[in-house]
Amino acid sequence: MQSSLFPAETQILWDDHRGAITYHPGCIPLDLAERWFVALRDSITWADERRRMYDRDVDVPRLVARFALDDPNLPEIIASAADAVSRTTGAMFNSVGLNFYRDGRDSVAPHNDKLHDLVVDAPIAILSLGAVRRMTIRTKTTPRTILHLDLAPGSLFVMSYATQLHFDHGIPKVTTPTGARISLAFRQRQVTT
Numbered sequence: 001m002q003s004s005l006f007p008a009e010t011q012i013l014w015d016d017h018r019g020a021i022t023y024h025p026g027c028i029p030l031d032l033a034e035r036w037f038v039a040l041r042d043s044i045t046w047a048d049e050r051r052r053m054y055d056r057d058v059d060v061p062r063l064v065a066r067f068a069l070d071d072p073n074l075p076e077i078i079a080s081a082a083d084a085v086s087r088t089t090g091a092m093f094n095s096v097g098l099n100f101y102r103d104g105r106d107s108v109a110p111h112n113d114k115l116h117d118l119v120v121d122a123p124i125a126i127l128s129l130g131a132v133r134r135m136t137i138r139t140k141t142t143p144r145t146i147l148h149l150d151l152a153p154g155s156l157f158v159m160s161y162a163t164q165l166h167f168d169h170g171i172p173k174v175t176t177p178t179g180a181r182i183s184l185a186f187r188q189r190q191v192t193t
């Protein structure tokens with residue numbers, strides 16, 4: 001029987017010259033994921049970012065927050081989450097971006113993460129808390145391959161650096177009733193002095 005004490009195996013979704021994408025269903029136990037979701041939802045100062053571009057407002061249809069992991073005021077939960085993510089991936093991180101999807105109307109449009117300020121070859125690791133949302137991953141060029149992945153609470157989704165050159169990823173809006181979700185995207189940024 002599968003139990004949260006024995007997390008499911010790592011799933012390799014993609015692994016070739018365009019990069020590697022892996023999914024770790026049980027990075028943290030479900031009960032911890034639930035506690036962290038509630039605590040972060042209620043304690044983080046969430047920002048509603050609306051960007052004015054040219055002559056129109058470009059909505060960021062979710063709430064966001066961001067921390068350097070060496071911030072002396074880093075919430076304890078985020079430090080614990082970073083430890084768990086480093087244990088699962090074997091990689092180091094120095095920054096985290098948080099996304100709060102209040103319901104199915106919140107989303108992130110297909111994009112690749114910007115590489116210019118990331119350490120070369122460092123992966124991007126996304127820890128999911130709260131409601132399950134579907135991630136869509138699509139090759140940038142033909143022949144098109146589209147992967148759909150339901151990101152469960154407590155799971156870790158990992159994209160290698162190279163994947164950002166060859167794939168877009170996004171969380172589409174859904175019309176079915178959907179609870180709130182928080183994601184923590186861990187990255188290793190180049191430190192500028």
Ligand SMILES: O=C(O)CCC(=O)C(=O)O
Pocket residue numbers: 097099108113126135151169170171183185
């Ligand atoms: O919430 C997610 O799982 C995806 C977030 C994302 O792609 C990003 O923050 O760049």
Ligand SMILES: [Fe+2]
Pocket residue numbers: 111112113169
């Ligand atoms: Fe992203």
